[in-house]
Amino acid sequence: MTRGSIVDVVANARxxxxxxxxxxxxxxxxxxxxxxxLADGRIVDMAPAGAVRHRGQVLDAEGAWVVPGLWxxxxxxLQWSLASTRPSVEHATSPAEAAAFAAxxxxxxxxxxxxxxxxxxxxxxxxxxxVLDDATGDVPTYLLSVDVHAxxxxxxxxxxxxxxxxxxxxxxxxxxxxxxxxxxxxxxxVADAAHHAAAERAAARGVVGIWDxxxxxxxxPWRRRADGGWNGxxxxxxxxxxxxEGVIARGLETGDPLSxxxxxxxxxxxxxxxxxxxxxxxxxxxxxxxxxxxxxxxNTQPHEMVELVARAAGAGIATTIHAIGDVANAAALDxxxxxxxxGRIEHAQLVGATDIARFARxxxxxxxxxxxxxxxxxxxxxxWATQRAxxxxxxxxxxxxxxxxxxxxxxxxxxxxxxxxxxxxxxxxDDRAAWRPEQALDxxxxxAASTEGGSAAPATIAPGxxxxxxxxxxxxxxxxxxxxxxxxxxxxxxxxxLTHVE
Ligand SMILES: [Zn+2]
Numbered sequence: 001m002t003r004g005s006i007v008d009v010v011a012n013a014r015x016x017x018x019x020x021x022x023x024x025x026x027x028x029x030x031x032x033x034x035x036x037x038l039a040d041g042r043i044v045d046m047a048p049a050g051a052v053r054h055r056g057q058v059l060d061a062e063g064a065w066v067v068p069g070l071w072x073x074x075x076x077x078l079q080w081s082l083a084s085t086r087p088s089v090e091h092a093t094s095p096a097e098a099a100a101f102a103a104x105x106x107x108x109x110x111x112x113x114x115x116x117x118x119x120x121x122x123x124x125x126x127x128x129x130x131v132l133d134d135a136t137g138d139v140p141t142y143l144l145s146v147d148v149h150a151x152x153x154x155x156x157x158x159x160x161x162x163x164x165x166x167x168x169x170x171x172x173x174x175x176x177x178x179x180x181x182x183x184x185x186x187x188x189x190v191a192d193a194a195h196h197a198a199a200e201r202a203a204a205r206g207v208v209g210i211w212d213x214x215x216x217x218x219x220x221p222w223r224r225r226a227d228g229g230w231n232g233x234x235x236x237x238x239x240x241x242x243x244x245e246g247v248i249a250r251g252l253e254t255g256d257p258l259s260x261x262x263x264x265x266x267x268x269x270x271x272x273x274x275x276x277x278x279x280x281x282x283x284x285x286x287x288x289x290x291x292x293x294x295x296x297x298x299n300t301q302p303h304e305m306v307e308l309v310a311r312a313a314g315a316g317i318a319t320t321i322h323a324i325g326d327v328a329n330a331a332a333l334d335x336x337x338x339x340x341x342x343g344r345i346e347h348a349q350l351v352g353a354t355d356i357a358r359f360a361r362x363x364x365x366x367x368x369x370x371x372x373x374x375x376x377x378x379x380x381x382x383x384w385a386t387q388r389a390x391x392x393x394x395x396x397x398x399x400x401x402x403x404x405x406x407x408x409x410x411x412x413x414x415x416x417x418x419x420x421x422x423x424x425x426x427x428x429x430d431d432r433a434a435w436r437p438e439q440a441l442d443x444x445x446x447x448a449a450s451t452e453g454g455s456a457a458p459a460t461i462a463p464g465x466x467x468x469x470x471x472x473x474x475x476x477x478x479x480x481x482x483x484x485x486x487x488x489x490x491x492x493x494x495x496x497x498l499t500h501v502e
Contacts, residue, residue, distance in 0.1 A: 008056025
């Protein structure tokens with residue numbers, strides 16, 4: 001069978017994830033081999049392998065494991081799609097080394113050099129515009145920080161963007177978002193080709209759906225792709241405050257398709273509550289270590305959060321609030337409480353002990369990116385060692401009943417749910433011991449958090465459920481973290497249609 005084929009029977013599959021417990025068939029052990037019959041995009045029947053005669057197109061799983069189709073609940077999909085054209089400077093250990101590396105990068109067709117994964121927080125020397133100018137000259141050059149909340153630019157880049165230059169060459173938060181917006185403003189055909197390629201790569205990792213939190217006006221491009229037959233992933237396209245009134249005027253509510261295609265739907269209003277750890281702009285209740293009186297800042301004030309949540313909820317649009325520091329998390333939870341509506345928080349990286357239980361109580365989902373805790377463990381120990389709130393409290397959130405949703409925040413980490421699951425379970429990805437292992441999750445929770453509904457309401461494999469499925473080489477509930485991270489994916493299907501097959 002090939003990509004695009006409709007599967008009628010998945011034969012000889014073992015069951016992983018939700019649904020396994022339902023299958024206590026008397027003739028078959030719990031890890032026995034099953035056949036799944038699909039029709040009209042759903043699972044219509046299940047039986048021990050070979051018990052009922054096959055019909056139609058049969059995908060033989062050959063004893064591999066079937067899991068619910070996976071979701072990435074937070075990705076900047078255009079930036080992720082373009083990331084392969086932006087060399088990483090993550091390895092650089094000083095401003096001069098990063099600048100020299102940037103100078104060797106080939107400019108894009110528009111004349112600009114763009115580099116990614118710039119990480120300066122632990123450098124000894126401060127970055128300056130002069131260092132970058134010396135190495136890169138007149139070619140407009142941009143280094144995007146790993147958390148995408150800051151950009152280091154040379155003088156030519158400031159001229160090109162029409163922004164007053166800073167001595168450091170660094171711009172933060174909204175100014176940085178606006179610069180990134182102009183870098184992402186590539187030709188529609190280039191963007192569409194990159195999106196299709198990225199969707200194929202995601203499907204090859206078992207992904208069937210994404211929440212796209214790309215900056216800027218993203219609905220028209222998605223509507224164009226939907227009208228053009230896009231069906232590689234299910235997509236929720238989020239909206240930022242600048243475009244909220246336009247979406248309300250069109251009468252769109254959360255979950256509504258943007259066009260006739262069922263694949264692309266309106267997501268939530270995304271509000272940026274504060275900054276980020278690597279840029280030291282996340283709003284915290286205690287000083288950053290080594291930075292007296294520095295506690296980051298809210299990008300959106302508490303009363304503005306309440307106004308935005310209320311305005312969106314009144315129009316049938318749910319809200320998700322980016323909150324990394326504990327002050328931002330408290331403000332976001334307060335906003336949902338004041339408005340008495342469910343919601344979602346992106347990141348929840350530093351949460352006060354008394355706020356943990358409010359996620360479940362207020363019906364606020366925690367959209368988290370476990371690979372960030374592995375990537376940021378040194379930064380967290382460096383800058384947040386004396387914070388009183390809990391960093392990356394995944395287990396505490398789960399134990400309090402919060403619904404966990406996993407995502408990559410791609411391009412910040414790769415769009416690959418298996419990396420997120422492994423990070424959540426192992427809390428390390430090198431030869432060091434697990435970081436704060438008491439906050440590690442079990443594999444079942446990690447897999448559930450990577451499905452559409454999240455850890456508290458995961459997708460299930462059962463008759464009547466949708467046939468968004470992936471077939472993987474090993475039992476994800478029983479294998480080592482290293483195997484989880486590298487999990488081979490044999491096939492992926494959306495509503496029974498193959499989007500990936502080996
Ligand atoms: Zn993000």
